[in-house]
Amino acid sequence: MxxxxxxxxxxxxxxxxxxxxxxxxxxxxxxxxxxxxxxxxxxxxxxxxxxxxxxxxxxxxxxxxxxxxxxxxxxxxxxxxxxDLTEVFDQNMAKFNQRDHYRFERKDGTRAPEDENALN
CATH class of the missing domain: 1.10.287.1080 (MazG-like)
Structure with missing residues (x-):
C-alpha cells in the first residue's frame, strides 16, 4: 500500500x-x-x-x-x-533542527558549542 x-x-x-x-x-x-x-x-x-x-x-x-x-x-x-502544510512542515523542521539541535541530551553525546567552552 x-x-x-x-x-x-x-x-x-x-x-x-x-x-x-x-x-x-x-x-x-x-x-x-x-x-x-x-x-x-x-x-x-x-x-x-x-x-x-x-x-x-x-x-x-x-x-x-x-x-x-x-x-x-x-x-x-x-x-x-x-x-500548504508540507511547506509549513519543512519550515518548522528546519527551525527545530537549528534552534533545538542541542535542546535535549543527544543520543550521540554531542553538545552545543557553548557547552564545550563551559567545560574548559
Whole structure:
C-alpha cells in the first residue's frame, strides 16, 4: 500500500468539501471545531493513560480515532486559509533542527558549542 503525502491528503479533503454548497466554514468556526476535537482527544488520553476511567455507558473511542479527527480539522483549516502544510512542515523542521539541535541530551553525546567552552 502506497502512503499518501500530506499534499495528497490536503487535496483529498478539498475534494470532499467541494461537494457541499456551504464549503469551508469561517476560520473561527473551524478553530472551535478543532478545539472541540482536541478536547475529545484529551478525554481519550485521560481514559487510556490517566487516572480517569471511562463510564460504562461511554462509547469506546480510541486515541487514534480522536487524533484522526484533530488531523482532519487541521487539514480543513489549512485548506481554507490556503496554507500548504508540507511547506509549513519543512519550515518548522528546519527551525527545530537549528534552534533545538542541542535542546535535549543527544543520543550521540554531542553538545552545543557553548557547552564545550563551559567545560574548559
Amino acid at each position: 502506497t502512503k499518501k503525502t500530506l499534499y495528497q491528503m490536503q487535496h483529498e479533503v478539498d475534494d470532499y468539501i467541494a461537494q457541499f454548497k456551504v464549503g469551508y466554514f469561517s476560520p473561527l468556526a473551524q478553530l472551535a471545531r478543532m478545539t472541540e476535537e482536541v478536547g475529545e482527544l484529551a478525554r481519550e488520553v485521560n481514559h487510556y493513560y490517566g487516572e480517569k476511567q471511562k463510564k460504562a455507558n461511554e462509547a469506546p473511542n480510541t486515541v487514534a480515532e480522536e487524533l484522526g479527527d484533530v488531523f482532519f480539522a487541521l487539514l480543513l483549516m489549512a485548506n481554507s486559509l490556503e496554507i
